[in-house]
Amino acid sequence: MNIATLCPGKKTRRFFVYFLTSIVACCLFLAFNAMNLKSRQIKVPAIDKTNIDQTAALAHLSNAIQFPTVSHSNRAKNNGAAFQDFQAMLESSYPAVTTNLNRYTGEEFGDAQNSSLLYQWSAGRNKGAPAILLMAHYDVVAIEQTSVAEWQHPPFSGVVDGGYLWGRGTLDNKGAAIALMEACERLLKAGFQPQRDIYLSLGHDEEIGGKYGNQQIAKWMRSKGIRLSMALDEGGGIYQGVPGLEQPAALIGIAEKGYLNITMRVQLNQTDAGHASIPSEETAIGILSSALTKLQHTPFPARLDGGVGRMLDYLGPEMSFLNRLAIGNRQLFRSIIENQFSSTPASNAALRTTLVPTMIEAGFAENALPLTAAANLHLRIQPGESVESTLRFLRSMIKDDRITLQTDQTLDGKPRDQPAFREPSRISSDTSDSFQALHRTIKQIFPNVAVAPYFVVASTDSAHYDDPSLTKDVYRFTPWKLDQAGVALIHGVNEKIATKQFIQMIRFYEQLLLNLAGKT
Numbered sequence: 127m128n129i130a131t132l133c134p135g136k137k138t139r140r141f142f143v144y145f146l147t148s149i150v151a152c153c154l155f156l157a158f159n160a161m162n163l164k165s166r167q168i169k170v171p172a173i174d175k176t177n178i179d180q181t182a183a184l185a186h187l188s189n190a191i192q193f194p195t196v197s198h199s200n201r202a203k204n205n206g207a208a209f210q211d212f213q214a215m216l217e218s219s220y221p222a223v224t225t226n227l228n229r230y231t232g233e234e235f236g237d238a239q240n241s242s243l244l245y246q247w248s249a250g251r252n253k254g255a256p257a258i259l260l261m262a263h264y265d266v267v268a269i270e271q272t273s274v275a276e277w278q279h280p281p282f283s284g285v286v287d288g289g290y291l292w293g294r295g296t297l298d299n300k301g302a303a304i305a306l307m308e309a310c311e312r313l314l315k316a317g318f319q320p321q322r323d324i325y326l327s328l329g330h331d332e333e334i335g336g337k338y339g340n341q342q343i344a345k346w347m348r349s350k351g352i353r354l355s356m357a358l359d360e361g362g363g364i365y366q367g368v369p370g371l372e373q374p375a376a377l378i379g380i381a382e383k384g385y386l387n388i389t390m391r392v393q394l395n396q397t398d399a400g401h402a403s404i405p406s407e408e409t410a411i412g413i414l415s416s417a418l419t420k421l422q423h424t425p426f427p428a429r430l431d432g433g434v435g436r437m438l439d440y441l442g443p444e445m446s447f448l449n450r451l452a453i454g455n456r457q458l459f460r461s462i463i464e465n466q467f468s469s470t471p472a473s474n475a476a477l478r479t480t481l482v483p484t485m486i487e488a489g490f491a492e493n494a495l496p497l498t499a500a501a502n503l504h505l506r507i508q509p510g511e512s513v514e515s516t517l518r519f520l521r522s523m524i525k526d527d528r529i530t531l532q533t534d535q536t537l538d539g540k541p542r543d544q545p546a547f548r549e550p551s552r553i554s555s556d557t558s559d560s561f562q563a564l565h566r567t568i569k570q571i572f573p574n575v576a577v578a579p580y581f582v583v584a585s586t587d588s589a590h591y592d593d594p595s596l597t598k599d600v601y602r603f604t605p606w607k608l609d610q611a612g613v614a615l616i617h618g619v620n621e622k623i624a625t626k627q628f629i630q631m632i633r634f635y636e637q638l639l640l641n642l643a644g645k646t
């Protein structure tokens with residue numbers, strides 16, 4: 127055997143050396159990028175647990191839950207007494223707030239039926255910076271009658287049992303409203319003097335869009351020339367179970383998606399009419415169905431440069447090496463990251479604009495060819511995109527002149543009584559002083575979480591303050607810790623809050639006010 131045939135020649139050896147060197151250099155480059163992800167977490171000591179009268183605080187929340195403040199699209203259906211009684215309960219439960227803060231409602235905002243409350247804690251002569259606005263809402267969604275029997279404790283009972291306080295609104299959002307009131311009452315009793323005006327807004331119609339509540343309050347603020355350094359509403363929270371992250375993630379919403387309802391309609395000519403026994407090649411139903419199928423199989427483009435990207439910037443450095451490798455080299459591993467996020471409905475919604483057909487209408491007789499068919503498409507639009515760019519994308523996908531997209535009418539051709547769309551919000555800063563104060567407060571109260579900005583996929587009342595003449599930064603975060611089962615309780619059966627968590631919420635708001643409006 128000729129040994130020379132087994133040993134590579136000089137040229138081949140050189141090729142292998144180059145090849146291996148390039149592989150090693152590549153690996154080193156990827157590893158360098160992974161190691162180079164610097165932690166953005168603020169390091170701050172946890173604060174000592176403050177001495178809160180837990181029995182009294184829980185009794186206040188329990189009372190609050192017992193008023194059935196359900197908001198209906200038709201205001202006439204609201205239980206006015208429940209809203210009035212809730213307000214009276216706040217007045218008697220929080221004497222220091224009642225005495226020291228200005229309270230505005232109803233006529234002040236030009237509408238006697240506006241039951242939203244705005245409290246102003248004036249800094250007086252101490253005032254040194256723009257005001258802050260902390261928001262919550264005290265209306266709740268209705269209970270589905272068929273589900274009442276499934277509640278372990280009646281939805282408006284406010285019962286404390288098994289370490290939880292039970293009832294509609296405990297999470298969404300009376301828990302936060304009452305925690306805010308408790309925090310202010312405690313600070314007032316301790317003699318705290320804010321260095322800037324503090325506004326508290328407690329909405330009464332968030333669940334139906336806030337048109338009669340916070341929309342009017344925002345208008346009132348503009349008319350008074352009030353400038354806010356930030357507004358904080360519900361939206362984000364502390365979640366266990368972010369893939370690749372061991373500790374819980376505290377997600378602060380820095381933007382929220384917009385929405386769009388479109389009537390997608392096929393209208394054929396009368397000449398296409400006829401008996402179902404002699405069907406034409408295509409019918410309105412067939413045309414509409416194939417367009418719907420096409421849209422459902424062609425998702426909107428994933429956006430790693432949006433909320434998901436910012437979240438990864440913050441959470442990536444806290445993850446294991448393999449995850450850091452992918453996140454630190456996200457252009458290279460883009461498709462892996464996108465696939466992972468696309469795999470669950472919740473993370474998919476964070477990644478892209480979503481579309482779902484929610485209603486459909488077609489045909490008029492069992493044996494006649496349908497000339498019209500229409501579907502309502504419901505879309506949630508990613509911040510950074512717009513209603514116009516969304517419509518453009520849809521048209522480029524459908525490519526069929528027989529199909530029209532209408533935003534001004536409903537399925538039955540009537541004008542809409544609710545707006546067809548809301549543009550996505552602006553994107554607030556994740557480096558502002560307000561964001562830093564939020565970040566710091568979270569770490570002081572919940573030391574073992576990783577903080578990150580993200581985009582909220584639902585709509586909140588904070589959208590009414592998304593206006594540069596009022597404030598630059600709008601944040602969305604409620605200080606509760608939930609796993610997936612906990613998230614499902616919101617608007618669901620057996621909504622409840624862990625009593626310990628409610629007490630933590632009071633501590634959070636108290637510390638946040640000290641950080642934002644205390645002496646520096």
Ligand SMILES: [Zn+2]
Pocket residue numbers: 263298299332360
């Ligand atoms: Zn809510």
